[in-house]
Amino acid sequence: MAPKEIEFQTINIIRCLLEDISTDDRCMVEPDGAVNEDQFDPTLIADKLRELADDYDEKVIQPLMKNITQAAADQVVTAFGDSVDSLCKSWVAERAEVSAEKHLLKATIMLGLYVKRNSPCLTGAIQNAMANILNTRLGTWVADQGGWDEVASH
Template sequence: MAPKHIENQTRCIISCLFHEGDAHDRGMVVPDGDVGDEDPFDPVLIADKLRELGDDYDEKVIQPLINNVRQAAADQVVQAFGDSVDGLCRSWVGQGTEVVSEMQLLKASVTLGLYVKNRCPDLVSTVQNAMGAFVNTRLGNWVEQQGGWDEVASN
């Protein structure tokens, strides 16, 4: 599992990802300090960079995967979300991409999350929570090893 500060940052970033605009306009509190803090963490900038990652993927691949999430019972959404992300990553491997597997998972998570946001608004809250759990469980330690979200987003 991810360190607590990475978990908090992940949830904040995902919230920004699902709610475009300025974090301050939504009353969002940045979890790692205030304006006077030396920490450069900016969830809005990171969410924007992650959104760019997700936007470049062909939505035709996601459509069959979103059906799995839509059909899953509420207690199975995290599993269905994870299975869908794994399916996206397998399709990228088949295309010969040379992207680090963790970045594939991140890109697939963002792509699937944004697809749900745009196409299935009734699932946004459920998938947003599933996405946070998935990213923290599967990628949290990797994010920490990279030096945090700022470093991940800059690659």
């Protein structure tokens, strides 16, 4: 499970990502005091994650998207998670040199953005599913890397 700070950052990153808020829009969480140069900026991370997700393969994504859109409303989160896992497995077979965590991150972001573009009515459910996957399955890894800023810089 992710530390509380990572959970909070993840939710803000996903919000910026799915609401198409970029560094130009400055989706900053209002600071309690003076602005610090090192302050966490979820828009920077969201921009990096968009770049990561840009190289998706529609031949792989289309069948996964069909599963998600055909799922009953209460099963969208499960269908999304299953689709992320399926995507990760196909990538691991092709590129074993990339860590499983990076595959999971890329699959979650890529599939989330694809669903948002093609089924905008599912954005709320997908936002929750993405935050859940990233916080429960990658939260500790993100913290071990030094936080989202460090993950995005690689």
